[in-house]
Every structure is written in structure tokens, then in C-alpha cells.
Amino acid sequence: xxxxxxxxxxxxxxxxxxxxxxxxxxxxxxxxxxxxxxxxxxxxxxxxxxxxxxxxxxxxxxxxxxxxxxxxxxxxxxxxxxxxxxxxxxxxxxxxxxxxxxxxxxxxxxxxxxxxxxxxxxxxxxxxxxxxxxxxxxxxxxxxxxxxxxxxxxxxxxxxxxxxxxxxxxxxxxxxxxxxxxxxxxxxxxxxxxxxxxxxxxxxxxxxxx
Amino acid sequence: xxxxxxxxxxxxxxxxxxxxxxxxxxxxxxxxxxxxxxxxxxxxxxxxxxxxxxxxxxxxxxxxxxxxxxxxxxxxxxxxxxxxxxxxxxxxxxxxxxxxxxxxxxxxxxxxxxxxxxxxxxxxxxxxxxxxxxxxxxxxxxxxxxxxxxxxxxxxxxxxxxxxxxxxxxxxxxxxxxxxxxxxxxxxxxxxxxxxxxxxxxxxxxxxxxxxxxxxxxxxxxxxxxxxxxxxxxxxxxxxxxxxxxxxxxxxxxxxxxxxxxxxxxxxxxxxxxxxxxxxxxxxxxxxxxxxxxxxxxxxxxxxxxxxxxxxxxxxxxxxxxxxxxxxxxxxxxxxxxxxxxxxxxxxxxxxxxxxxxxxxxxxxxxxxxxxxxxxxxxxxxxx
Numbered sequence: 001x002x003x004x005x006x007x008x009x010x011x012x013x014x015x016x017x018x019x020x021x022x023x024x025x026x027x028x029x030x031x032x033x034x035x036x037x038x039x040x041x042x043x044x045x046x047x048x049x050x051x052x053x054x055x056x057x058x059x060x061x062x063x064x065x066x067x068x069x070x071x072x073x074x075x076x077x078x079x080x081x082x083x084x085x086x087x088x089x090x091x092x093x094x095x096x097x098x099x100x101x102x103x104x105x106x107x108x109x110x111x112x113x114x115x116x117x118x119x120x121x122x123x124x125x126x127x128x129x130x131x132x133x134x135x136x137x138x139x140x141x142x143x144x145x146x147x148x149x150x151x152x153x154x155x156x157x158x159x160x161x162x163x164x165x166x167x168x169x170x171x172x173x174x175x176x177x178x179x180x181x182x183x184x185x186x187x188x189x190x191x192x193x194x195x196x197x198x199x200x201x202x203x204x205x206x207x208x209x210x
Numbered sequence: 211x212x213x214x215x216x217x218x219x220x221x222x223x224x225x226x227x228x229x230x231x232x233x234x235x236x237x238x239x240x241x242x243x244x245x246x247x248x249x250x251x252x253x254x255x256x257x258x259x260x261x262x263x264x265x266x267x268x269x270x271x272x273x274x275x276x277x278x279x280x281x282x283x284x285x286x287x288x289x290x291x292x293x294x295x296x297x298x299x300x301x302x303x304x305x306x307x308x309x310x311x312x313x314x315x316x317x318x319x320x321x322x323x324x325x326x327x328x329x330x331x332x333x334x335x336x337x338x339x340x341x342x343x344x345x346x347x348x349x350x351x352x353x354x355x356x357x358x359x360x361x362x363x364x365x366x367x368x369x370x371x372x373x374x375x376x377x378x379x380x381x382x383x384x385x386x387x388x389x390x391x392x393x394x395x396x397x398x399x400x401x402x403x404x405x406x407x408x409x410x411x412x413x414x415x416x417x418x419x420x421x422x423x424x425x426x427x428x429x430x431x432x433x434x435x436x437x438x439x440x441x442x443x444x445x446x447x448x449x450x451x452x453x454x455x456x457x458x459x460x461x462x463x464x465x466x467x468x469x470x471x472x473x474x475x476x477x478x479x480x481x482x483x484x485x486x487x488x489x490x491x492x493x494x495x496x497x498x499x500x501x502x503x504x505x506x507x508x509x510x511x512x513x514x515x516x517x518x519x520x521x522x523x524x525x526x527x528x529x530x531x532x533x534x535x536x537x538x539x540x541x542x543x544x545x546x547x548x549x550x551x552x553x554x555x556x557x558x559x560x561x562x563x564x565x566x567x568x569x570x571x572x573x574x575x576x577x578x579x580x581x582x583x584x585x586x587x588x589x590x591x592x593x594x
Contacts, residue, residue, distance in 0.1 A: 014394070058445045059438070060394040063387065098314025100321040103387055104438070125312060150536045151571045152314050179439040180532035182506075197440050 003029055004039040007072065011044030011114075012051075014064025016071040023072040033076050034085040037116060041072050045114025049199035052107075059103070062198075066110035073113070087118050089209040090140040094122035094131060096147045096155035104178065104198075105146035111198040112144070112205060128155065128162035135163065135172050141209045144201065147178040156181070157189040173208040177201060213279035217366035217427060221476050221499065221524050223558045229551055229588030230279040230561045231581060232368070232526060234258075234502075235568035237266040238317040239577075244272060246574035258282065259370050259433065261292045261303040262320050265567050270363060276581045280428070280561070281359050283352065284370040285418050290347030304341040305374055307382045317570035325385035332402045340406070341373060343413040349421040356425035366427040368478070371418025375432030376407045376460065377453045393448050400452050408456040415464045423471030428499060429464060430478040437483015440508045446487050454491055461496035478526065482566065484508040489515070493522045502527030502565045505550075513553040516560075525554055526561040529580055535564060535572045540579035547583035552594040562588065 001009070007022040019041075026036045048065040051057045080087065091112055095105045102124050113119045120138055122130060126145075135143055143163075147153035156176045163169045173192040176185075186194035193208055195201035211219075211227045219226035235243070237255045244251045249271060258265035267282045286292075293301040300310045300323065309320040327338070348371075359367055374382065380403045381389050392400045411432055419426070434457070436442055442449065461477060468475040478499035479492060484507035492500070503525045505512050512528055528550045529535060534542055547562065554560040562584045568577060587594060 055441045058441060058448070059443050060390040060448065061445070063390055064394050098312055098319075100312055103390075106387075149314070149319075149569075150532050151316055151319075151569050154315055154571070180506075182533065185533070185537075 007040035008044035094126035288345030372432030
């Protein structure tokens with residue numbers, strides 16, 4: 001098995017110290033940082049995402065895989081920056097105002113990162129204005145918003161309004177998700193996309209800005 | 211037929227005169243509803259199912275006004291004090307879990323910060339200040355209340371004594387993400403914590419049943435959320451190893467003790483989310499009633515659940531709080547009630563209610579439409 005294949009496997013199995021070692025080993029063997037990212041980490045996380053979507057694995061297993069991915073990324077990140085490797089687009093990510101739930105949102109963040117996106121995670125309870133500011137400051141082409149509660153999903157609409165008001169709506173695609181959110185709701189409030197789970201969020205993100 | 215006879219018939223899978231209905235709501239939704247109906251509104255209402263959950267139990271005047279068939283009662287926190295508010299605006303419940311207020315458009319929720327057992331070891335569990343089910347405040351006044359309802363009203367009595375549960379309370383004490391990681395990497399800790407919490411849940415139920423068991427038609431165990439919108443939280447294998455053995459003990463013991471006092475008493479269990487793969491195990495372990503029937507979850511189509519499990523258990527809930535009640539029109543709510551009754555009510559085994567607490571974002575007109583439609587379409591025999 002090639003070292004990159006082994007690295008992908010280490011992610012799938014959620015073995016973080018092995019993932020770090022194999023990332024270093026792959027680099028030492030002459031693979032470029034971008035190659036290690038694409039054929040190792042991204043390849044592994046894509047299998048994790050697919051399995052999660054099919055309910056073959058569940059939240060604990062995905063959290064372990066994400067930890068393994070982060071262990072590899074810590075080694076890779078500075079090298080990717082210094083070699084000027086092109087990553088996928090920047091994504092502003094957050095849970096909307098009034099909502100402190102972060103597990104689903106963070107799973108989406110891990111999957112996006114695992115697919116090669118640059119994720120700027122604003123955390124939870126993020127006001128429409130803070131989303132707008134981040135989109136503007138980072139010049140990000142994609143905004144992904146989560147809401148677990150029917151009572152807070154209304155802030156997804158407010159954020160879209162705030163983007164319009166700031167004159168940014170045409171510059172950024174908006175992806176929404178969270179337990180009560182549906183495609184109909186996304187259409188109703190004028191979001192560009194909806195994803196029911198973390199793996200679908202990656203597909204949708206690629207479709208919108210990939 | 212009295213409300214109680216209606217509920218008992220449904221629970222025993224006989225068709226009553228009409229589909230029974232239940233009411234579960236947040237205190238804010240409760241105030242909205244009372245004010246919409248022109249009923250007197252108090253500044254505060256005592257907490258309902260748990261100290262922190264922001265729900266409340268409807269008073270008899272509203273139960274009567276809406277034609278609800280069930281009255282909810284239950285234990286109080288040890289010491290009787292509920293939440294302790296700290297100078298920084300956060301509060302602590304009887305488990306030592308700290309929360310802060312988070313405002314949204316139509317209300318406030320309390321959300322956990324800084325879970326108290328996040329760094330704990332198995333040894334630390336011995337020294338933790340656990341809530342005491344034997345504190346006299348827990349069942350103070352409860353017997354008089356239950357007797358009053360039985361002797362003076364037509365309603366079925368629904369009681370919850372547990373104050374947090376096993377797997378659910380473990381998430382609050384440990385932090386949800388940390389508990390998931392523990393399930394994968396530190397299962398001994400999860401088992402030790404669940405063991406402790408199982409003993410406490412069982413003891414609260416024992417104390418409550420001792421106090422009023424003969425009056426209790428429905429005993430609701432502490433809610434334990436096992437699902438997300440699209441799947442179970444844990445793999446079925448992890449659930450079997452780390453959660454189910456404790457549920458089996460807790461369900462079995464609660465049912466045995468309740469039925470010693472009231473042979474017709476039933477056990478209700480709540481889980482949010484898409485938990486189809488776990489339903490058979492919950493039934494085998496003693497669940498009689500499942501709430502809240504979150505129909506938008508994956509593989510949770512009501513008709514399918516009725517076909518697969520309807521002869522074994524009663525479903526309570528099923529009117530959607532994620533879309534239809536908060537965002538729909540009264541006509542859409544009525545249509546959902548009609549469809550749900552058509553799917554779930556034949557043969558009994560169904561109590562209509564919202565698919566979770568009524569939230570403050572739900573227009574009171576939609577709530578009234580739900581109860582009116584339930585009465586109109588719910589007449590047996592169902593001919594929809």
C-alpha cells in the first residue's frame with residue numbers, strides 16, 4: 001500500500017498519531033504537500049463523509065477521523081502556505097444568532113476542510129452583522145450557516161437580508177442547514193443551497209463555488 | 211367517556227370515542243397562548259419536565275379550554291430551589307450544570323456552558339455532589355395534587371419523576387462532544403457515569419412511584435435523545451454496549467414498581483431524532499409509549515412506524531414543530547392533523563400532540579387549529 005493510501009486509511013480509522021506520522025513520512029518520501037493533502041487527507045475524509053451519510057458510521061467515529069485529519073493538517077498547513085498551493089474556496093461558517101449548537105456545524109466544517117476548502121469557523125451565536133463583516137473582510141465566496149432550532153432558523157433569513165443591505169449578496173453564495181431546515185425553507189428565504197448532512201454540504205459547496 | 215377513559219382505551223389499543231390529545235409547551239408559548247385566549251397570565255410558571263428546560267405544565271383551566279385529556283405533574287428539584295442564579299447572570303441546576311441565557315427573536319433558552327465533569331476521572335464520580343432523590347422537596351405536595359386531580363377532574367395523570375436521565379444527563383455533565391469521544395476512546399468512563407446516573411434515575415422514579423404510583427396512568431421517564439435529524443447519534447453497536455443495558459434496567463424497574471401500584475400504568479419514553487434502528491430494542495426493554503414522533507426525521511414516516519410498531523406501543527405527538535406549526539397556516543395545520551389521524555389513529559394506540567414542546571415562535575392560532583382539527587377528525591371510527 002502506498003504511503004498516501006495508508007494515510008487515507010489512518011483517517012478512516014480515526015488514528016491521529018498514525019496520521020501525523022504518515023503525513024511526515026509521505027513528505028519525506030518526496031510527495032508534495034498538495035499531493036499529500038489531496039491523495040491522503042482529502043481522499044480519506046471523502047470516504048468518512050460518504051460512510052457518515054450512509055449511516056455506516058456515526059458521530060463518535062467522525063469526530064475521531066476529524067481529529068486524525070487535524071493532526072495531519074497541522075504538519076501540512078505551513079507547507080501548503082509556503083508552497084503557494086491552491087486550496088478550494090474560502091468558506092465562512094457559523095451557527096446563527098440565538099443558537100449555541102455546534103456539533104453539526106463543526107462536522108460540516110471538518111468535512112469541508114477535509115475536502116480542501118479553507119474554513120473560517122466563526123463559532124456559535126453569530127449575528128447577521130458578524131457574518132456580513134466576515135464575508136466582507138475575508139472576501140469569501142461562500143457562507144454556510146447552521147441552525148438547530150426552528151426558533152433560530154429565522155436568523156438565516158435575517159443574515160441573507162443583511163448581506164443584501166450591505167451590497168454583498170451577489171458576491172457570496174449562501175448554503176444553509178440544520179435539523180429543522182429543508183430545501184423548501186432554503187427556497188423560501190432565497191438561500192443558494194441546502195444540505196441535509198455534512199457530506200452533502202461538501203457536494204453542495206463544490207457545486208456552488210468549487 | 212371521560213378524558214381518562216379515552217386515554218386508557220388508546221393506551222390499551224382499543225378505539226375510544228375520539229383520539230385523545232396532550233399538551234406540552236414552553237413557558238413562553240404557554241403565556242402567548244393564554245394571552246391569545248384572554249386568560250389570566252402570570253409572570254412566571256414553575257418549570258415542567260426538568261429544572262432547566264423552560265417548559266411548564268399547563269394549568270387545569272387551559273387543559274379544559276383546549277379539551278386536552280392529560281394533566282402533567284411531576285417531581286420538584288431536591289431542595290425545592292430549582293436554578294441557582296449567579297452574579298454573572300449564569301445559573302446552575304441541581305446537577306451542578308451551569309447554563310447561560312441565550313436570546314432569540316421570540317424568546318430565551320438556557321444553554322450549557324462549561325460542563326462540570328469535562329475533565330473528570332472515574333474516581334471523581336464518587337465525590338461529585340449528586341442530587342438526592344430522597345430530599346423531601348422532591349415529592350412535597352405531590353400526593354395531594356394527584357389525589358385532587360383524580361377526585362375532581364376527568365383527566366388522565368401523566369407524571370415525570372426523573373430529573374435528567376442517563377445518557378442525556380451524561381451529555382450535559384460531560385459535554386456532548388466529549389461524551390461522543392469518550393464512547394469511542396474511553397468507554398469505561400461512559401459505563402461508570404451511566405451506572406451512577408442510572409441509579410439516580412431509578413431512585414427518583416422509585417421515590418415518585420412510592421408517593422403517587424396508584425394515581426399515575428403514564429410514567430414518563432427522563433427524556434433521552436438518541437437521534438439526530440438523519441441518524442442515531444451512536445452506532446447501534448455502541449448503543450447496545452453503552453446505553454441499552456442501563457435503559458433496560460431503568461425501564462424494567464420503573465414498570466415493575468408502577469404496575470405494583472397501578473396494573474394499568476404505562477411507561478413513556480422520549481427521544482428526539484431518527485432512531486428507527488433502536489425502536490425494537492426500546493420496545494423489548496419495556497417502552498409502552500413513544501414520544502414525540504418527529505415525522506421529518508429520516509425513516510420516521512408515521513405510517514411506517516404505525517405498521518411496524520403500532521401493535522406494540524402507543525405513539526404520542528406527531529404534529530410537526532419544525533415546519534408546519536411555526537411556519538404553516540391554520541389550514542395547513544388542520545390538514546396535517548387529518549393526515550396524521552388517518553395514519554396513526556385506527557385501532558387506538560395514538561395520542562395526538564405536537565412533535566416536541568410548542569415553542570414561542572408558533573402562532574397561537576395554529577395551536578388552536580391543531581386542537582380543533584383533532585376533535586373534528588379524531589372521532590372513531592376513523593373515516594378519513
